[in-house]
Amino acid sequence: MKRGNTPLLIFILILFGCSLWLIWPGTELLGRDEFKLGLDLRGGSHLVYSIDLSKKDPAQTDADVIEGVKNKIERRVNAYGVTEPIVQTIRNEQGSFVLVQLPGVKDIDEAMRLIGQTAELDFRELELDEDGEPVLGEEGREQWVIAKAEGSDGQERELTGKYLKPNAQVVLAPQTNEPEVAFEWNEEGAVLFEQITQRNLQKPLGIFLDDQLISAPTVQAVIKEQGVITGLNLEEARMLAIQLNSGSLDVPLTLVERRDIGATLGEDSLRKSLVAGIIGSAMVILFMIAYYRFSGFVACLALLVFVVLNLAVFKLIPVVLTLPGIAGFIVSIGMGVDGNVLVAERLKEELRRGRTLGAAVEEGFRQSWSAIFDANVTVFIACAVLYWLGNTFGNFLVIGFATTLFIGTALSMFTQVVVTRTFMRTFVGLGVAKSPGAYGVLKQ
Amino acid sequence: MIDLIGKRNWFFLISAIVIIPGIISLAVFGLSPGVDFSSGTAMTLTFDKEIELSQLRQGLADMGYDMAVVQPAGEGDFFVRLPEISAEETTKLKDGLEAGLDTELTISSLYSVSPVVAAGTVRNTIIAVVVASIGILLYISWAFRKMPKPIRWGTCAVIALVHDLVVVIAVFSVLGWVAGVEIDALFVTGVLAVVGVSVNNIVVVFDRIRENLKRGVSRDFEVIANYGIVESLGRSLNTGLATLFVILALYLLGGTTTHTLVLALLIGIATGIYSSLCIAGQLLVVWEKGFTSRQKAAPSSG
Numbered sequence: 098m099k100r101g102n103t104p105l106l107i108f109i110l111i112l113f114g115c116s117l118w119l120i121w122p123g124t125e126l127l128g129r130d131e132f133k134l135g136l137d138l139r140g141g142s143h144l145v146y147s148i149d150l151s152k153k154d155p156a157q158t159d160a161d162v163i164e165g166v167k168n169k170i171e172r173r174v175n176a177y178g179v180t181e182p183i184v185q186t187i188r189n190e191q192g193s194f195v196l197v198q199l200p201g202v203k204d205i206d207e208a209m210r211l212i213g214q215t216a217e218l219d220f221r222e223l224e225l226d227e228d229g230e231p232v233l234g235e236e237g238r239e240q241w242v243i244a245k246a247e248g249s250d251g252q253e254r255e256l257t258g259k260y261l262k263p264n265a266q267v268v269l270a271p272q273t274n275e276p277e278v279a280f281e282w283n284e285e286g287a288v289l290f291e292q293i294t295q296r297n298l299q300k301p302l303g304i305f306l307d308d309q310l311i312s313a314p315t316v317q318a319v320i321k322e323q324g325v326i327t328g329l330n331l332e333e334a335r336m337l338a339i340q341l342n343s344g345s346l347d348v349p350l351t352l353v354e355r356r357d358i359g360a361t362l363g364e365d366s367l368r369k370s371l372v373a374g375i376i377g378s379a380m381v382i383l384f385m386i387a388y389y390r391f392s393g394f395v396a397c398l399a400l401l402v403f404v405v406l407n408l409a410v411f412k413l414i415p416v417v418l419t420l421p422g423i424a425g426f427i428v429s430i431g432m433g434v435d436g437n438v439l440v441a442e443r444l445k446e447e448l449r450r451g452r453t454l455g456a457a458v459e460e461g462f463r464q465s466w467s468a469i470f471d472a473n474v475t476v477f478i479a480c481a482v483l484y485w486l487g488n489t490f491g492n493f494l495v496i497g498f499a500t501t502l503f504i505g506t507a508l509s510m511f512t513q514v515v516v517t518r519t520f521m522r523t524f525v526g527l528g529v530a531k532s533p534g535a536y537g538v539l540k541q
Numbered sequence: 542m543i544d545l546i547g548k549r550n551w552f553f554l555i556s557a558i559v560i561i562p563g564i565i566s567l568a569v570f571g572l573s574p575g576v577d578f579s580s581g582t583a584m585t586l587t588f589d590k591e592i593e594l595s596q597l598r599q600g601l602a603d604m605g606y607d608m609a610v611v612q613p614a615g616e617g618d619f620f621v622r623l624p625e626i627s628a629e630e631t632t633k634l635k636d637g638l639e640a641g642l643d644t645e646l647t648i649s650s651l652y653s654v655s656p657v658v659a660a661g662t663v664r665n666t667i668i669a670v671v672v673a674s675i676g677i678l679l680y681i682s683w684a685f686r687k688m689p690k691p692i693r694w695g696t697c698a699v700i701a702l703v704h705d706l707v708v709v710i711a712v713f714s715v716l717g718w719v720a721g722v723e724i725d726a727l728f729v730t731g732v733l734a735v736v737g738v739s740v741n742n743i744v745v746v747f748d749r750i751r752e753n754l755k756r757g758v759s760r761d762f763e764v765i766a767n768y769g770i771v772e773s774l775g776r777s778l779n780t781g782l783a784t785l786f787v788i789l790a791l792y793l794l795g796g797t798t799t800h801t802l803v804l805a806l807l808i809g810i811a812t813g814i815y816s817s818l819c820i821a822g823q824l825l826v827v828w829e830k831g832f833t834s835r836q837k838a839a840p841s842s843g
Contacts, residue, residue: 143614167655187583187652196583196654354650358620359613365595366796377790381783388779421730424802427787428737435741435780442776468748471684472741478680479673479740483733486669492662494726495669498733 429505563711731805
């Protein structure tokens with residue numbers, strides 16, 4: 098047995114054991130208690146919102162409003178971190194709706210609030226009378242009016258969320274450690290904000306979300322570009338940031354239907370495919386063992402390690418598994434089988450040339466290395482490009498595929514180079530399967 | 542030894558026989574978009590008795606809606622997405638299902654819906670694949686940098702890859718009007734998977750040719766390339782067949798909802814095996830020596 102082989106073998110076995118433990122149903126680590134499956138494989142929540150077109154700005158067409166609502170909801174859901182949601186606009190005699198299907202989102206109420214809120218943000222100042230005293234309303238409370246200022250073109254404009262750059266983010270205030278939403282104004286917003294902070298120095302400025310006051314900080318200085326919104330808890334701050342970045346909806350939405358929904362690909366159909374996949378894999382295992390004999394057997398052991406490691410990574414990250422993701426995984430298994438076939442073929446060739454078993458094993462791995470390396474790296478590069486562009490385009494299908502294939506290729510290289518070789522060396526060292534016939538080489 | 546290089550023009554001809562009509566079909570008929578890509582009709586169905594998901598899907602398939610997306614929606618209800626149908630067809634569908642499943646059903650909500658998959662998805666997937674191909678070209682050219690004219694290796698690999706993708710897309714276009722096969726989001730997934738599998742095949746064969754070139758098996762590149770391809774034959778067929786086993790099992794025994802993906806894989810992987818053995822290396826030789834070799838190389842059997 099080669100030196101260094103035993104520690105490697107122990108390492109692999111421990112890694113395998115831990116991974117197996119991790120993927121065992123019921124194991125929980127870092128809050129990952131189960132595989133995350135997408136809408137196509139498991140289903141999720143089905144929400145229908147009606148779009149109140151009577152409240153739209155008359156200047157906009159119905160189609161534009163509906164499309165805008167759909168796009169903004171898509172952006173919100175994506176920013177919330179939901180993989181492959183379905184967002185569709187739907188229509189019937191009763192009006193227009195948005196249909197949203199979300200895969201197993203844990204806190205559905207929160208997601209519903211995130212989606213359904215108009216999220217119209219505006220800044221208001223206190224209404225003052227001629228003496229500069231606040232005007233009191235019927236209940237003796239101060240009256241807020243939306244702050245207006247002169248825009249860059251001389252037109253008077255209301256200061257609302259539409260002048261924000263889409264880069265609001267949640268930060269923790271340095272002193273208090275309270276969550277805040279930090280925002281930046283665009284050029285026009287900065288022009289307005291400067292005038293408004295100027296005239297409201299040492300006075301409160303109300304920040305309203307959907308007509309609800311969220312905070313009313315006192316203006317301490319004239320500010321142009323940026324600001325923060327306080328008075329929220331962490332979750333609220335996170336949602337507000339998402340909503341500000343996605344834009345407010347032009348019209349209010351009402352939730353009209355909410356159901357739990359099954360997988361788009363159908364549980365029954367998926368179960369059949371799973372069984373078919375298992376039958377297919379069993380055939381591959383039989384074929385590998387029948388054709389390559391002992392190397393085939395070792396390859397199957399190595400592939401078992403590969404599959405278990407892969408699933409553990411999927412659970413740990415966690416990767417949301419959808420059918421494109423499964424396809425990527427299957428391609429990586431195929432490449433794993435291929436790597437092992439390459440090695441087994443080389444091993445046979447070397448044995449036919451009359452090398453000793455030990456030498457043939459080493460030579461088999463050495464010779465097949467360049468092919469395995471280049472093939473894996475090429476696929477790796479393709480995946481990286483696909484992932485990057487998938488992200489740029491917001492194409493979940495491509496992202497899902499590239500993610501699992503990326504992980505799979507990395508692990509498959511590890512399996513082919515480290516796991517199969519270590520297993521092979523161990524068995525050869527132990528003196529198991531000595532005759533060339535055990536590797537599928539016919540008697541010379 | 543089999544001469545796979547000498548027959549290169551035959552192989553090119555075979556590919557052309559598939560690709561040219563395929564491209565014509567693509568130009569004339571395009572691809573027929575499924576429910577995912579087009580506007581359609583969605584409805585919630587409530588049944589009087591308990592209906593299994595598979596029963597309903599079968600019932601819909603019997604009426605010609607085999608691409609319908611059916612999701613159980615709790616309490617025995619189902620949410621069904623279909624291609625756009627008229628009010629008349631809806632009534633017909635309702636009556637047909639009631640007769641077929643022997644139950645009363647209520648359509649509790651009926652909508653026209655926008656496409657599930659965003660309009661740009663196919664387009665930006667193509668862009669992503671094209672850019673990924675450039676990455677593949679660059680890497681292979683770099684990996685074969687010690688070979689004479691490494692850029693040829695990268696280019697030939699990418700041509701072979703594109704060949705496989707075009708075959709898949711072309712066959713789907715033909716199947717679209719011949720057999721009513723529609724493309725959905727899964728088809729796009731299938732095309733991506735074919736990229737992965739094909740690239741792997743091509744690199745393995747090229748690696749073998751590279752090795753023989755380094756060893757100086759022959760002076761004639763044609764002989765070297767042929768050696769490399771023939772030596773990869775065992776591996777290519779074994780891996781290919783092993784993969785096809787799984788795909789075939791999925792096709793024959795698997796659920797109907799994943800058929801498009803499996804069909805794309807079946808065509809793509811079979812084409813990939815063919816192109817790695819009969820196209821990729823041959824292209825290298827053509828680049829080196831043209832379509833016909835001046836002297837017929839007679840490789841001695843090894």
